[in-house]
Amino acid sequence: MDKDKLPERNNEEKFLLKYFLRRIHNNEITQKEKNVIELLKQSYEPAKGTRRLTDKELKKSITRNRKQIMKKIGTSQYSKGKPIRHIPLVIGGSAAAIAMLLILLTFPFTKDPSHTDTTVIPSEFSVVEKQFTTGNEMKKIVLADGSTIFLNQATTISLRQGKFNAHTREIWLDEGEAFFDVKKEASRPFIVHTPNGISTQVLGTSFNIRAYAQLEEQVISVNTGRVQVYDEKENKIILDPDYKVSVNNGNNEFVAGKTDARNMSAWRSGTIMLEQATIREVAFRLKQAFNITLIYDHAVNDNERIVTSFTLDTPQEEVLTTICKLYNVHYKRNNNRVELIK
Incomplete structure (x- = not known):
C-alpha cells in the first residue's frame, strides 16, 4: 500500500464517523437506528470486577476495529467531491456506545440470497433480554459472535x-424451526434450549432444529460438525453430519437415524421436505406454506408416513394431488379448506 495514502484514508474514516455523529445530533436517524443505539447504551454496563481498558488500550482497540468496520462497509468507494452513500452502520448515541460498537462489533453486511429480513444483535455482553418472533416471514439473526440463525415461519x-456473554452462549428456541450456523469457540460452547428440557450443545457447527408445539416431536439434524443433544435427566446422544435425532414430546424418547441434512434445512430457500411425515405434519406444512386448512379425520391413519417435497411456488393443486396419491385418497376443496376423502 502507498504510505502517502494512509493519512488520506484515516481522514476519510474520521470524516465518516463525524458524518454519523452529525446525523445523530440533527435527529436524522431512523427509528430502527434509534433502537440499536438504545440497545448499545443499555449494553454498556461492565460486569462487576471487570477491568476497564486504559486510555491507550481503548484507543488501540478503536483504531483496529474501526479499520475492520470501514473495510467491510466500503470506505474505499468514498472520495472527495462525491456524495456520501447511505451506509448501513449505526454509531451509538454516546461516546461509550461508540467505543463499545467499535471494540466489539464486526458486522457481516452480506446480501442474503433468500431475501429474509436480517437483524444484527450488536453486543454479546448485552444485559437486555431479547425475543424475536416471526409471523408468515422468515428472518435472519446475526449474533455478536458472528453466528447466524435463520428463523422459519x-x-x-x-x-x-x-x-x-464472555463465558457462555445460550439461546432459547421457544417455538418453531431454526437453522444455526455457529462460529467455533472452544472456550464458549453454544447451547440451544428447546421445550421439554431438551438442549443441543455445540462448539462450532451448523444444524437444524424443528420444535413446533403442533407436532409430535422435535427433530435435530446436523449439517456440519458434531452436536450433543441431552435432556434434564442427562439422557444424551452425539450426532455427526447427516444424522438426526427425533425427540418425542410426550415421553422425551430419543430415536436417532440417518438423514440428508441439506433437505432438512432446505426451507431456507423455499423448499418443504416431508421426510417420514405424519398426516399431522403434512397438515401443518400446508397451513404454513399456503394457508390451507387440511381436514383428514378418518381418511388417513395417524401412523402413516410419507416422503415428498415441494417448493413454495409449486401450484397448490399439484401439491394436493401428489399428497392424495401417496395416501390413496381424494380431496374436496372449498376456498382454503381442503377435505381428504377415501
Whole structure:
C-alpha cells in the first residue's frame, strides 16, 4: 500500500464517523437506528470486577476495529467531491456506545440470497433480554459472535439475561424451526434450549432444529460438525453430519437415524421436505406454506408416513394431488379448506 495514502484514508474514516455523529445530533436517524443505539447504551454496563481498558488500550482497540468496520462497509468507494452513500452502520448515541460498537462489533453486511429480513444483535455482553418472533416471514439473526440463525415461519427465539456473554452462549428456541450456523469457540460452547428440557450443545457447527408445539416431536439434524443433544435427566446422544435425532414430546424418547441434512434445512430457500411425515405434519406444512386448512379425520391413519417435497411456488393443486396419491385418497376443496376423502 502507498504510505502517502494512509493519512488520506484515516481522514476519510474520521470524516465518516463525524458524518454519523452529525446525523445523530440533527435527529436524522431512523427509528430502527434509534433502537440499536438504545440497545448499545443499555449494553454498556461492565460486569462487576471487570477491568476497564486504559486510555491507550481503548484507543488501540478503536483504531483496529474501526479499520475492520470501514473495510467491510466500503470506505474505499468514498472520495472527495462525491456524495456520501447511505451506509448501513449505526454509531451509538454516546461516546461509550461508540467505543463499545467499535471494540466489539464486526458486522457481516452480506446480501442474503433468500431475501429474509436480517437483524444484527450488536453486543454479546448485552444485559437486555431479547425475543424475536416471526409471523408468515422468515428472518435472519446475526449474533455478536458472528453466528447466524435463520428463523422459519411462526418461530420464536429468546436471549436471556446473563446467558450470552464472555463465558457462555445460550439461546432459547421457544417455538418453531431454526437453522444455526455457529462460529467455533472452544472456550464458549453454544447451547440451544428447546421445550421439554431438551438442549443441543455445540462448539462450532451448523444444524437444524424443528420444535413446533403442533407436532409430535422435535427433530435435530446436523449439517456440519458434531452436536450433543441431552435432556434434564442427562439422557444424551452425539450426532455427526447427516444424522438426526427425533425427540418425542410426550415421553422425551430419543430415536436417532440417518438423514440428508441439506433437505432438512432446505426451507431456507423455499423448499418443504416431508421426510417420514405424519398426516399431522403434512397438515401443518400446508397451513404454513399456503394457508390451507387440511381436514383428514378418518381418511388417513395417524401412523402413516410419507416422503415428498415441494417448493413454495409449486401450484397448490399439484401439491394436493401428489399428497392424495401417496395416501390413496381424494380431496374436496372449498376456498382454503381442503377435505381428504377415501
